[in-house]
Amino acid sequence: MGKKYETPLLDELKKGAFPSFVTEIEKAAALTGQPEDLASMASDLLGHTELCYKEKVTHWKHGGIVGVRGYGGGVIGRYSDIPAKFPGVAHFHTVRINSPSGFYYEADSLKEICDLWDKYGSGLTNMHGSTGDMVMLGTRTEYLEPFFAEVSSRGWDLGGSGSAMRTPSCCLGMSRCEWANIDTMAITNDITQHYQDEMHRPAFPYKFKFKAAGCPVDCIASIARADMSIIGTWKGDIRIDQAEVKEYSKKMNIQSEVIDMCPTECMSFNGNELLINNSQCNRCMHCLARMPKALRPGTEKGATLLLGSKAPIVTGALMSWVIVPFIKMEPPYKEFYDLIDKIWEWWDENGKNRERIGELIERVSFPKFLKEVGLDPHPAMVKEPRRDPFFFWSEEDLAK
Amino acid sequence: MSAIPDRQTDIGPPHYEKFLHPVIKKNYGKWKYHEIINAGLMVHVSESGDKIYTVRVASPRLIATTTIREYCEVAKKHSDGFLRFTSRNNVEFFATTEEKAKALMADLTSRGYMLGGIGPRISNVVHTQGWVHCHSAATDASGLVKALMDELHEYFTTKELQNRVRLAVACCVNMCGAVHCSDIALVGVHKTPPRIDHENLKNACEIPSTIGACPTSAISPDPSKKSVKIKLEKCMYCGNCYSVCPAMPISDAENDGVAIVVGGKVSNLRSAPKFSRLAVPWIPNEPPRWPKVVAAVKTILNAYIKGAKKHERVGEWVDRIGWESFFKETGLEFKIQHIDDFTFARQTFRTSAAFKWT
Numbered sequence: 130m131g132k133k134y135e136t137p138l139l140d141e142l143k144k145g146a147f148p149s150f151v152t153e154i155e156k157a158a159a160l161t162g163q164p165e166d167l168a169s170m171a172s173d174l175l176g177h178t179e180l181c182y183k184e185k186v187t188h189w190k191h192g193g194i195v196g197v198r199g200y201g202g203g204v205i206g207r208y209s210d211i212p213a214k215f216p217g218v219a220h221f222h223t224v225r226i227n228s229p230s231g232f233y234y235e236a237d238s239l240k241e242i243c244d245l246w247d248k249y250g251s252g253l254t255n256m257h258g259s260t261g262d263m264v265m266l267g268t269r270t271e272y273l274e275p276f277f278a279e280v281s282s283r284g285w286d287l288g289g290s291g292s293a294m295r296t297p298s299c300c301l302g303m304s305r306c307e308w309a310n311i312d313t314m315a316i317t318n319d320i321t322q323h324y325q326d327e328m329h330r331p332a333f334p335y336k337f338k339f340k341a342a343g344c345p346v347d348c349i350a351s352i353a354r355a356d357m358s359i360i361g362t363w364k365g366d367i368r369i370d371q372a373e374v375k376e377y378s379k380k381m382n383i384q385s386e387v388i389d390m391c392p393t394e395c396m397s398f399n400g401n402e403l404l405i406n407n408s409q410c411n412r413c414m415h416c417l418a419r420m421p422k423a424l425r426p427g428t429e430k431g432a433t434l435l436l437g438s439k440a441p442i443v444t445g446a447l448m449s450w451v452i453v454p455f456i457k458m459e460p461p462y463k464e465f466y467d468l469i470d471k472i473w474e475w476w477d478e479n480g481k482n483r484e485r486i487g488e489l490i491e492r493v494s495f496p497k498f499l500k501e502v503g504l505d506p507h508p509a510m511v512k513e514p515r516r517d518p519f520f521f522w523s524e525e526d527l528a529k
Numbered sequence: 530m531s532a533i534p535d536r537q538t539d540i541g542p543p544h545y546e547k548f549l550h551p552v553i554k555k556n557y558g559k560w561k562y563h564e565i566i567n568a569g570l571m572v573h574v575s576e577s578g579d580k581i582y583t584v585r586v587a588s589p590r591l592i593a594t595t596t597i598r599e600y601c602e603v604a605k606k607h608s609d610g611f612l613r614f615t616s617r618n619n620v621e622f623f624a625t626t627e628e629k630a631k632a633l634m635a636d637l638t639s640r641g642y643m644l645g646g647i648g649p650r651i652s653n654v655v656h657t658q659g660w661v662h663c664h665s666a667a668t669d670a671s672g673l674v675k676a677l678m679d680e681l682h683e684y685f686t687t688k689e690l691q692n693r694v695r696l697a698v699a700c701c702v703n704m705c706g707a708v709h710c711s712d713i714a715l716v717g718v719h720k721t722p723p724r725i726d727h728e729n730l731k732n733a734c735e736i737p738s739t740i741g742a743c744p745t746s747a748i749s750p751d752p753s754k755k756s757v758k759i760k761l762e763k764c765m766y767c768g769n770c771y772s773v774c775p776a777m778p779i780s781d782a783e784n785d786g787v788a789i790v791v792g793g794k795v796s797n798l799r800s801a802p803k804f805s806r807l808a809v810p811w812i813p814n815e816p817p818r819w820p821k822v823v824a825a826v827k828t829i830l831n832a833y834i835k836g837a838k839k840h841e842r843v844g845e846w847v848d849r850i851g852w853e854s855f856f857k858e859t860g861l862e863f864k865i866q867h868i869d870d871f872t873f874a875r876q877t878f879r880t881s882a883a884f885k886w887t
Contacts, residue, residue: 141817142672145679148589148643150661150671156593171593174661181660181669182816185782189664191775199538207662221662227541232614233548236601239612243594243601252594256614259657259705266591266662275533282534284543300616303558304549305573305581312558314545325539345797349616352802353710353795390840392799415798419840422562440704442769443744445872448710448802482738483773 133169134176138183154178157252166217170251170267173217177209195222195270197277201330203287204273220269224250224276225262225288227321227328230314231301232257241283249276260338261298262288286325292483293331294324299341300348302361307421308414309343310361310430311458316341319462333473334480334489344426345414351435351449356486357469358435358449359458365427366407367416373423374403387419432458433509434465436472437487447487452499454509471502496521550611550623552581568686569644570630582630583621587643587653587678587685590618591661591671599640607633617653617695619646645686649693652685654678656698657705659717664775665768666700667717667785668814673698676818677715677826684830691837691846694830695794702767710793712843713829714805715822719766720784722759723777731755734774742773744872765871786813787822791829791855792844803844806852808859810866825861832858857887 139151157171181188192206205223212219226242242263246252251267258264268276277287288296297320300306302313320339321328327337340351341359351358377383383398395409396416403423405416417424434456435449456464472486475498480489490498499506546554556575563573572582600620604612607629608622615621622637624630634644646652654677657663659670677696684690697711701718708714730739731754739757740748747763748770757777768779789812793805808829812821829843836858837846847855856863869877 138817142675145675146643146682147675147678147685148587149675150589150591151675153589153591153593153596154661156595160593160595178661182672185785185814185816186780187660187663187666189662189666191664197536207664223662229542229548230545232616233545233553234612234614235548236604236610236612238543238548240598240601243597246594254592254594254597255590255658256588256592256597256618256620259655259707261616274536278533278536281537281540284540286538286540286542298616301613303560304545304553305560305583307560307562307573309558309560318542318545322541325541329539347795347797347802350707350710350795352797353793354707386840390799413797413799415840418798421564425561440699440702440707440709442703442767442772443742445744446704446709446804448804482741 133172134179136175136179139175139179151175154253160247160252163247163252166269167249167251167272169217170221171217171253173215174221174251174253174267177211177215177218180211180214189221192222195273197273197287199329200287202290202293203329205290218267221251221267222270222273224265224268224273225258225260225290225296226265226280227286227288227296228257228261228263228298230299230317231304232261233301233304238283242280242285245276245279245283249279260288260295262296287329289328289331289336291331292333292335293329293337294327294333295336295338296328297321297339297341298349300343302341302343306343308346308361308417308426310363310426311341311343311359311432313341313343313349313359313361315460316359316458316462319460323466327473332477334476335483335485337473337476337486341432345412346418351438353438353448354440355438355449356436357472358438360433360435361458362412362431362433362455363427364429364431364455367405367410367427368425369403369405370423370425371402374398374420375401377420377423381419383420387416390415431455434468437485437490439485439487443483444488444491447485447491449487451507451510452504454507468502468504475501548611548613550581550609552579552625553611553623555579556581565648568647568650569634571647572627580625582624582627583647584624584630584633584637584644585615585619585621585646586637587646587682588614588618588620589671589675590653590656603633603636603640607636615653617646617655619653643682643686649690650684650688651678651681651690651694651696654696654698655707655711657700659698659700663700665703665772667719667768667780668700668715668787669816670698670700670717672817673715673787673819673822676823680823680827681830690834691839692842694833694843696826703769703772708790708793709805710795710802711805712791712794713826714790714793715826716788716790718786718788718811719768719779719781720786720811721779721781722761722764722766723768723771723779725756725759726776726778727751727754727756730757730774730776733776739770739774739777742769744769783813786811787819788812789822789825789829792847794842794844796842799840800845800848805844807867808855808861810864828859828861851885853885853887
């Protein structure tokens with residue numbers, strides 16, 4: 130179906146150098162061979178969005194309960210508040226498809242999903258949504274079941290939505306990065322498979338996100354966006370190739386770009402040799418990132434687990450903080466899963482509706498959390514010890 | 530297509546190994562180092578001596594299946610049938626030699642794709658759904674990104690910055706776009722309280738969860754109407770009540786707009802991860818190109834380019850010069866809204882007599 134509406138405001142956004150989302154909606158509107166009710170979706174979306182631009186308000190309504198049989202999540206209901214004017218987007222539901230670890234694809238499988246989405250949806254996608262799912266954008270209620278049957282029979286499944294474990298995501302880790310201290314893609318795939326029920330049948334106080342980063346550079350933004358951040362790290366000395374350090378010294382100023390920028394001042398360079406006082410290194414990654422050929426992480430590898438991050442709603446934004454300074458993240462990840470099970474049980478028992486784990490800990494206290502999930506206190510958990518003397522002594526602590 | 534096949538459930542995603550380029554699969558966990566060759570091309574070298582060249586292009590995130598098919602066609606022609614997306618929604622293709630990488634880049638360029646985003650530059654902008662799909666959007670997201678990147682695309686394709694500058698857009702304070710830890714970010718904000726539709730509220734909403742949704746306890750029961758009431762002086766227009774209860778709409782064409790926050794980061798390099806802090810409390814929505822928002826972002830970016838040292842992120846630069854200098858260098862006005870009055874506000878007050886006259 131071609132252009133049904135005049136869209137002067139959106140047309141402005143087809144101009145300019147950067148790729149245009151308006152052009153993409155127009156491409157979807159030009160798809161052929163779709164059933165009539167789906168073929169009108171993208172063209173009506175253009176008219177609908179143009180009206181939002183003109184009136185400067187959104188015209189979408191809250192979703193009702195829509196989904197596929199046996200699942201409590203994975204589909205986001207969406208309806209227009211002016212369906213009579215734009216019948217093509219009267220329903221405009223989103224289907225979240227669980228992305229593979231690292232967002233890698235093989236062309237024929239991806240094309241197969243495109244074919245199915247043209248058959249059962251608007252032909253529009255988000256690659257990817259903020260949590261990391263492949264977002265199939267816009268379909269009608271009656272197409273949800275057949276689309277899911279087709280897509281699942283080809284080996285794909287839905288991601289998480291609502292008060293559930295959300296689709297875990299990770300950086301590409303060992304697949305293409307020399308800094309990866311843990312196998313983020315294997316871990317993420319394992320968590321996803323291990324907790325299928327927790328992902329598809331929402332039973333938590335609110336959402337719970339896992340993100341795995343191979344090193345403290347944290348390309349997946351886990352420290353800001355995951356209730357649990359799994360960040361690869363190492364113990365022991367940074368490996369140095371002194372010959373490569375010399376090569377770098379010919380093309381960069383090692384003193385000002387590396388030594389002077391080291392936050393712990395644990396390095397020196399005498400023009401010939403780079404020295405690192407590894408006991409003072411906090412593994413921030415700056416020197417490794419500046420000289421990847423010369424410096425490599427130490428060989429005893431594992432992860433730091435951090436908990437609690439979230440965006441501002443409801444009681445303010447939080448960043449994840451350390452709860453386990455070092456854990457070997459190797460299959461079958463038993464110690465990790467035992468801890469997660471305990472954390473979830475505690476959250477389920479104590480959390481209020483729509484209260485993220487980080488907010489709950491803030492409300493009832495971090496020491497209480499540590500005691501009740503069985504974690505020992507460690508200086509790595511805090512920036513500094515408390516400033517006030519208002520602590521609780523328990524019977525057990527009095528004896529110590 | 531034939532009859533609908535039998536559905537499967539709880540199978541999870543396909544195993545990632547099926548989707549790895551053979552050279553990536555062979556050298557999994559064995560990468561030795563990488564080099565950035567130019568804005569759109571980098572090479573990773575394995576301990577085995579194998580190399581994988583990665584070519585990156587911009588995407589508008591909202592992508593038609595037609596375009597994905599074209600990505601697949603390019604992948605089949607040049608990249609042995611494999612491709613990936615970055616967590617910022619760029620598309621990456623692979624080549625095993627520099628010659629193949631050059632052919633791949635030439636093909637992508639001839640098809641009109643924008644190569645870049647690697648290294649100390651602006652990569653794709655992470656963002657939310659906005660007016661294209663979201664019920665709680667206070668502004669659009671795709672349009673803001675397009676307007677911004679049309680102006681800043683040279684920092685994607687060619688120009689270098691002191692360090693990477695991560696831009697992000699969230700169309701409301703729910704922040705599906707994680708702008709709260711980005712270098713320069715836009716967030717859609719409301720400035721007026723929700724309007725209660727008492728008739729619909731009693732049918733559509735659960736009153737305890739609606740009251741529980743309010744971070745400042747501004748909402749209380751109104752038994753006479755079987756509804757709720759709002760203590761207006763306590764409302765901070767976060768819109769969370771509307772997310773729980775559709776009978777409390779908060780959208781306001783004239784008073785909704787965009788705030789700009791700066792200085793956030795997630796990496797642990799040099800300094801600890803930082804939250805973004807408020808630079809501009811509100812700029813009106815001016816679709817389709819939001820000229821005042823774009824101009825303000827350019828002002829901040831230019832001040833960073835002028836003042837930051839090599840490798841400093843925006844937040845590290847601001848921390849070094851101080852916020853009083855930030856407002857002087859950018860010319861942005863410091864207003865009453867910049868002083869925090871939300872949870873733990875006191876942590877942001879200055880407890881030292883050492884500050885700068887600017």
